[in-house]
Amino acid sequence: MQENQHFKDHQREAKLFRNRVLVMATFMLLLVCTLVYRYYDLQIVNYEEYATQSERNRVHVQPVPPTRGLIFDRNNELLADNKASFTLSVVSADATELNNTIELLKTLIEITPSDLGKFYKAQKQRRHKLDPVPLRYRLTEDEIARLAVNQHLLEGVEVNAELVRNYPHMDMFAHVIGYTGRISEKDMNSFTPEQLQRYSGTHAIGKSGIESSYENVLLGQVGSQNVETNARGRVMRVLDRIDSAQGSDLHLYLDTRLQETAVAAMQGRRGAVVAIDVKTGGVLAAVSNPGFDPNLFVTGIGYRDYKNLNDDIDTPLFNRFLQAQYPPGSTIKPVIGLAGLYHGVTDVDRAISDPGFFTLPGSSRIYRDWSLAKTGGGHGRVNLKVGISQSCDTYFWDLGTRMGIDKMSAFGTHFGLGLATGIDVPSERKGIWPSREWKRAAKGQAWYPGDTVNMSIGQGFVLATPLQLAVVASTIANRGVRYRPQFVQRIGDKVHEPIIEETLDAKTEYWDAIFEGMAEVVHGPRGTANRYMSPGAEYRMAGKSGTAQVVGIAQNAKYKSELLKERHRDHALFIAFAPLEDPKIAVAVMVENAEGGSSKAAPVARWVMDAYLLGYYLKPGEPVPPLGFxxxxxxxxxxxxxxxxxxxxxxxxxxxxxxxxxxxxxxxxxxxxxxxx
Incomplete structure (x- = not known):
């Protein structure tokens, strides 16, 4: 059987090959045309648009935060400076990658839930997705080393040196200087477009005190730099830079040594001390005791630290010299006495017979003078000088009742009572200096004669801050010239001029009578503060003690401190100025629940004046020697x-x-x- 033989069809195969080559050539030509078209489109038609996008991906404008201005006391001692700190920041646009990075970081350094909470809040506020967001401040050297060793695993993680606020005296000036804190979402929402630009790259803002009220001058002006980055946002190099402008430095009237003396003299007791330069209104010392460490707030305070401060029964966050309102008690008697002279209701020599109590005409209520409980009787014949020096309530009840509420209320405002002092820090409270109109608006009631009796000795509705009482003392020392209190003496090279709020024109003999009465408080043999203020005195001074009642005492009951809880006992107050012949410093002291204005508050005022006038400074934590020693x-x-x-x-x-x-x-x-x- 003959086998069939198959021969190849070379012609057919050649034709098939040519068709395949043609198809491939056509396909390749189309690809080349497409590539040429896209190249033409990218490089010629849309060159500028794509070049701009490329440059934006490669080059970023970064803000250069300014250095915050420094704060000095009157002797050029630093009260607030900027301390170098290493900060860990994270740059990431991908949520999954970010979570993985944070988990890895947790294995290398300590990252608390509080740190993470602040980080995620800050991340929502960033203006660009590749802006670095701080995760941890104040890295230790050991933590920096661990991060450096693992840098190859930490894409988008940066460790940068930056300046953060530092308060070297910690709680000493916390209520005056205040503190800076992280910019919150509320802050961001309140910013204008100009402020958003100015705060770009800055993570802190003044939150309280001078840091807040002078934020605009302390902050400075933001700069900028163009940087080249990789796809993950890491900076490869800086292309060009415009430096930021540092904020202005502040020089205050405050004296650190005087502040330390006031704190030491308080011996840890709750209260406030304010000292004012009589000639300018500059605040020389302002203590609110207890204080707190403002450094806790700089990079964001932790929940536990804030809870401890907030729950503290001694309320360390409360600014007592600026916001605490107390009945001023007998410290305002010199003002009431001067009002009586000014309005012709009394004169320097007019005297009354004090039986130790007072009653309003037609009333059975008895107002007992403090002497009745002490001696069983009154002060005898009392004129203005004796009334001030021995703090005779009966004299001022009689004077206030004869003068009337309208004259008394109007006169007190000349000394700043019931008014904001206008001091250059925020959140001041203005106290209460009542009038008929005030009571009707606030209480919906008419003014009663008994209200006048209480007001004439600084009780009843009357409330004042320690700062206001210092202004009262300073105004008396200035014989009617009331200055606006100020902390800041100079911004950079620009001096803050003293500001006179008001001048009361009263006869010289009236002022002399008030000076003599207040001098007798300290130097007179029967003065209420003689035992506690005059020992070893090297100059003459004027003062007035006061007691602010905390709880009410029944009509026929006696005040027995041993039966009251410590926080229900009377507050002790004292105002003073010195030297008597040419006053330079005025002081107000309030010690909570200390009872004796003369025994507890007056020595503090004496120590402050001794420090300022004689250089007899004290140091906190050291034993306080007896006065004169x-x-x-x-x-x-x-x-x-x-x-x-x-x-x-x-x-x-x-x-x-x-x-x-x-x-x-x-x-x-x-x-x-x-x-x-």
Whole structure:
């Protein structure tokens, strides 16, 4: 059987090959045409648009945050500076990648839930998805080393050195300087477009105190830099830069040594101290005790720390000298006395007989003077000077009742009572200096004679802050010139000029009478503060004690402190100024639940004035010596004693030499006379 033989069809195969080559060539030509078209479209038609997008992906504009201005006291001691700190920031646009990065970071350094909460809040506020967001501040050297070793695993993680706010005196000036804190979402929503630009790259803003009220000058002006980044947002190089402008420095009237003395003299008790430069209104010291460490707030305070501060029964976050309102008690008696003189209701010599109590005409209610409980009687014959020096309530009840609410209310405003002082820090409260209109608006009631009785000794509806009482003392010391209190003395090279709010024109003899009465409080043998203020005094001063009642006492009951809880006892107050002949400093002291204005508050005022006028400073934490026994005072007295003894010896020697010389001259004269005879 013959096999069929198959031969290849070369012609058919050649035709098939040519068709395939043609198809492939056509396909390749189409691809080349498409590529050429896209190349033409990218490089020629839409070149500018795509070039711009490419540049944006490669080059980013980063803000250069300004250095915050520094804050100094009057002696150029730093109260707020900027401290170098290493901050961990994360750049990531992908949520999954971000979570993986954070989990890896947790294995390397400590990251608390509080840190994460603040990080995610800040991430929502960022303006660009590749802006770095701080995750941890104040990295330790060990943490920085661990991050550096694992840098190859941490895409989008940056460790940068930056300046953060630092308060070297911690709680000493917390209520004055305030603090900076992280910019919150509420802050961001309140910003204008200009502010958004200015705060770009800045994570902190002044939250309280001087940091807040002078935020605009402390902040400075933001700069910018163009940087080249990779696809993950990491900076490869800086292309160009416009430097930021540092914020202005502030120089305050505050004296750190005086502030330390006031804190030491308070001996840890709750209260406030304010000292004012009588000639300018500058605040020399402002203490609110207890305080807190403002450094806790700078990079965002943790929940536990804030809860501890907020729940503290002593309320360390509460600014007592600016916001605490207390009945001023007898500290306003000099104002009431001057009002009586000013309106002609009384004169310097007019006296009343004080039985130790007071009753309104037609009323059976008895108002008891403090002397009734102490001695069983009154103060006897009392004029204005005695009324102030012995703090006779009966005298001022009588004077206030005869003067009436309208004159008394209008006169008190000349001293700033019931008014905001206008001090250059926020959140000031203005107290209450009541009037008929005030009571009707606030209480819906008419004004009663009993209200006038209470108001005339600083009780009833009357409330004042320690700052206001310092202004009252300063205004009396200035004989009616009321300055606006200020903390800031100079911004950069620009001086803050003193601001006179009001001048009360009263007769010199009226002011002299008030000065004499307040001087007798301290130096008079029966003055309420004589035992506690005058020992070892090297200058004359004026003062007035006061007691602010915390709880009401029944009509026929006696005040017994031992039966009251400590926080229900009376507050102690004292105002003072010195030297008497030419006042330079005015002080107001309030010690909570300390009861005795003369025994507890007055010595604090004396220590502050001794420090300012004589340089007898105290240090917090050290034992407070008895008044007049400061080491510097003892040395001074010893040197004076040595100098006096030396002068006495020299005087005696000179006298003996003169006698001897006189005797010799007499002998010579006699001999000459004999020779001539």
């Amino acid at each position: 400061h080491p510097a005072a003892i040395i001074k007295r010893a040197n004076n004693y040595i100098a006096e003894r030396k002068a006495a010896r020299e005087a005696k020697a000179a006298e003996e030499a003169a006698k001897l010389a006189g005797s010799s001259a007499s002998s010579v004269s006699t001999s000459s006379a004999g020779a001539s005879q």
